[in-house]
Amino acid sequence: xxxxxxxxxxxxxxxxxxxxxxxxxxxxxxxxxxxxxxxxxxxxxxxxxxxxxxxxxxxxxxxxxxxxxxxxxxxxxxxxxxxxxxxxxxxxxxxxxxxxxxxxxxxxxxxxxxxxxxxxxxxxxxxxxxxxxxxxxxxxxxxxxxxxxxxxxxxxxxxxxxxxxxxxxxxxxxxxxxxxxxxxxxxxxxxxxxxxxxxxxxxxxxxxxxxxxxxxxxxxxxxxxxxxxxxxxxxxxxxxxxxxxxxxxxxxxxxxxxxxxxxxxxxxxxxxxxxxxxxxxxxxxxxxxxxxxxxxxxxxxxxxxxxxxxxxxxxxxxxxxxxxxxxxxxxxxxxxxxxxxxxxxxxxxxxxxxxxxxxxxxxxxxxxxxxxxxxxxxxxxxxxxxx
Numbered sequence: 478x479x480x481x482x483x484x485x486x487x488x489x490x491x492x493x494x495x496x497x498x499x500x501x502x503x504x505x506x507x508x509x510x511x512x513x514x515x516x517x518x519x520x521x522x523x524x525x526x527x528x529x530x531x532x533x534x535x536x537x538x539x540x541x542x543x544x545x546x547x548x549x550x551x552x553x554x555x556x557x558x559x560x561x562x563x564x565x566x567x568x569x570x571x572x573x574x575x576x577x578x579x580x581x582x583x584x585x586x587x588x589x590x591x592x593x594x595x596x597x598x599x600x601x602x603x604x605x606x607x608x609x610x611x612x613x614x615x616x617x618x619x620x621x622x623x624x625x626x627x628x629x630x631x632x633x634x635x636x637x638x639x640x641x642x643x644x645x646x647x648x649x650x651x652x653x654x655x656x657x658x659x660x661x662x663x664x665x666x667x668x669x670x671x672x673x674x675x676x677x678x679x680x681x682x683x684x685x686x687x688x689x690x691x692x693x694x695x696x697x698x699x700x701x702x703x704x705x706x707x708x709x710x711x712x713x714x715x716x717x718x719x720x721x722x723x724x725x726x727x728x729x730x731x732x733x734x735x736x737x738x739x740x741x742x743x744x745x746x747x748x749x750x751x752x753x754x755x756x757x758x759x760x761x762x763x764x765x766x767x768x769x770x771x772x773x774x775x776x777x778x779x780x781x782x783x784x785x786x787x788x789x790x791x792x793x794x795x796x797x798x799x800x801x802x803x804x805x806x807x808x809x810x811x812x813x814x815x816x817x818x819x820x821x822x823x824x825x826x827x828x829x830x831x832x833x834x835x836x837x838x839x840x841x842x843x844x845x846x847x848x849x850x851x852x853x854x855x856x857x858x859x860x861x862x863x864x
Contacts, residue, residue: 516534
């Protein structure tokens with residue numbers, strides 16, 4: 478199967494989220510993999526959402542004689558949904574998958590149907606190998622609703638109706654232009670509440686203004702400093718106040734207010750520690766509650782799986798290979814899946830960082846072909862040979 482043509486076919490499924498409607502695309506992918514011998518489980522949820530898990534078993538069980546790694550499968554994962562088109566007009570049909578000047582255009586071309594297609598094609602090649610030669614199996618996990626907060630991956634982990642199994646390592650196919658990334662930031666979204674006492678605004682001394690408390694807290698956050706050392710690829714954590722709400726009318730002292738805080742974490746410590754530090758800093762007038770908790774991901778450069786991936790990239794990319802990985806400022810489905818799998822995790826996909834979520838989104842055809850080869854080399858070196 479040709480990965481470029483498969484990318485075009487996947488783009489032709491309109492999976493803009495909201496609403497998503499990934500079911501038809503997911504069943505199409507599941508059918509391809511089932512015909513190749515993968516064991517398929519589909520988890521349908523919500524309105525036309527689907528998660529697809531495809532497993533190809535390995536030929537051995539137990540542990541490596543070297544004692545370094547277990548024989549759990551390699552996991553490749555990506556999402557089927559895309560962001561909306563936006564208001565700006567496209568110069569190409571967004572669902573066509575047209576190729577012009579070596580660029581494959583369409584919504585999802587970079588984020589991330591090209592990555593999904595490359596993973597499928599590499600998986601189909603692995604399915605042709607003799608099972609007796611497979612030390613490890615291969616699991617493909619394709620999710621819905623990633624663009625709305627990794628809801629599909631979280632549903633997959635939390636619902637527990639499908640056995641995700643174990644993993645010895647994982648690749649997330651988000652856009653990296655085929656350069657390997659060993660880390661991405663996490664996200665801790667917090668809602669902060671303040672309480673006061675209402676009164677007529679002509680007699681404010683009889684009340685306690687909750688908005689004033691909020692304003693003081695926001696000023697403190699503006700001057701908030703993180704004590705953690707910068708991560709080598711993620712840098713320091715960041716903090717931002719994104720929304721403020723309070724008051725009911727102009728002539729009353731407000732007795733309640735709230736604002737939201739977005740902390741992008743750098744794997745320096747657990748999110749509970751970030752929360753507790755901020756809670757102590759703001760004091761008793763501010764009540765905090767977490768509403769999004771997506772941990773950061775970081776894998777050591779000297780991890781054997783990192784070396785396998787880096788070696789594959791170096792062979793395929795040649796002069797364009799970057800031996801020092803970058804960190805990604807956004808989070809991915811790895812934030813939901815890694816707490817379950819607890820394995821080395823790399824983010825690597827053919828998509829263009831500069832065109833993801835953009836009008837006239839595209840992926841270079843050459844990168845799709847390279848991704849198939851990189852994934853294939855990683856699969857073979859990790860799953861067929863002793864490490």
